Amino acid sequence: MTVSRAVSGVDVLAALDDDQRAAVTAMPGPVGILAGPGTGKTRTIAHRIAHAVQSGQWRPQQVLAVTFTNRAAAELRHRLRMLGVDDVSTGTFHAVALRQLRYFWPRLVGGAFPRIVADKTPFLTQAAGQLGVRLSDFDVRDVAADLEWAKVLQCPPQNYPALARRHGRVSAKPADETAALYDRYEALKSAAHCLDFEDVLLLLVALLETEPEAVRMVRGRYQCFVVDEYQDVNALEQRLLDAWLGSRTEVCVVGDPRQAIYGFAGATDRYLVEFAERYPQATMVSLTRNYRSTQEILAAAHRLAGGTPLIAVRGSGVSPTVVAYPTVEAEAQGVAASVAELISSGVSPDDIAVLVRRHALAEPISAAFDEVGIRSVRIATASRTGVPRTAGAVTIASLHAAKGLEWEVVFLPGWADGILPDARALSVDAVAEEQRLAYVGVTRARRMLVVSYPRSVQRAGERVECEPSRFLAAFAASARPAVGEPSVEPAEKPGGCGAAGGVGAAGPAS
Secondary structure, eight states, X not given: OOOOHHHHTXXXXXXXXXXXXXXXXXXXXXXXXXXOXXXXXXXHXXXXXXXXXXXXXXXXXXXXXXXXSHHHHHHHHHHHHHTTOOOOEEEOHHHHHHHHHHHHIIIIIXXXXXXXXXXXXXXXXXXXXXXXXXXXXXXXXXXXXXXXHHXXXXXOGGXXXXXXXXXXXXXXXXXXXXXXXXXXXXXXXXXXXXXXXXXHHHHHHHXXXXXXXXXXXXXXXXXXXXXXXXXXXXXXXXXXHHHHHTTOOOEEEEEOGGGOOOGGGTXXXXXXXXXXXXXXXXEEEEEOEESSSOHHHHHHHHHHHOSSOOEETTOOOOOOEEEXXXXXXXXXXXXXXXHHHHHHTTOOGGGEEEEESSGGGHXXXXXXHHHHTOOEEEOXXXXXXXXXXXXXXXXXXXXXXXXXXXXXXXXXXXXXXXXXXXXXXXXXHHHHHHHHHHHXXXXXXXXXXXEEEESEEEETTEEXXXXXXXXXXXXXXXXXXXXXXXXXXXXXXXXXXXXXXXOOSSSSOO
């Protein structure tokens, strides 16, 4: 093939570390890259594609790179352009599937293309009204999450109760009621000629599994596949990837089992963990050099999640700080005071984030910021569209929404049992996912990390005592408690916080 002048003039192997270079030059596939936080996985993906194009092994038009968020897709496109590579198809599973479904609809289905609904609330509210089921705003959100979970597991409404029991899923409504809402929701949506995002994946998979023309066209167009954040792929997305691939093996997956935090939504790290079993000929590469955090932060992260230790390229810094406060309100005021002090010392607000397990905990922090005149931006939800950033403001976000981002200084309030881990994380698997979520929070920090917890919360008009989060054991060896505070010991059992501060189901929103 002809290599563009831009690509041919770039040394895509320069400035890569040994592990990154091994991942970039591992040709052909299958290739699995285990990339810890801050190890340069996006850089590695971009340089791998550019190297394959430069060496003539791949044509850019035949590459499909699937990312977890639209923001990550945009970043990958930018990096590829800087390396002189254009015409690579990028996007989330949903975005790519929607493009393909729109293309095939007039050719293989016919008629007007359905309207895509991003929000299930209108149809769910209508379904609840028809069934006489009372749904609060929080109930609607939680039932929508239950439906999304069921659909990516390819479970029809009538099978929902059995599936929920088998997985020990804690739902906002009884399983039979949720199943009835699910069934009525589907009927209403179909009658309105609408599709939700899960339908897009389901319909495209059906086309690719039953229509030879669709299979021929897709497999003829795309020859090489790259999947980022592979630990967060669900069964439906894996089924779509299998349909794209067929019997071919030119696939590169990138992920980190320690950052698998979407099990509540049906994702599983099993496909990443078992990649080498599925492809015995696969080349597996681990990226272990961390370019983001200090060694002290990484040491705490390693004690929290285990696995292969990451090496801090930036060296040592200050130890993480653990602070105990008497109440949630005092914690919010303490965080605000610390942030104000940092800003007055010259730290940019853009370099500071407060990451919470539940958005209910963001309310008092936001109010405390307002009281001291700190401008902040709230990230309302975890979204595959990515997280917007606002200049000149401290970020307040959920741990889920912070995935893939980083800041110089990170505050992690609310580390009490019943809050983190969440009170409704009742199974061993659910607690393990909460621990991975804590790991994600810790590894967002570059040079300064402050973890805190309230000793009590207000619930139903009563003051309820809290135990420190069991996850604080990761800091017991090296953290420096705040002045005047006792040393932190991990709780031996979940404390009495329960659903503190309105904390609800074990998903990301509240």
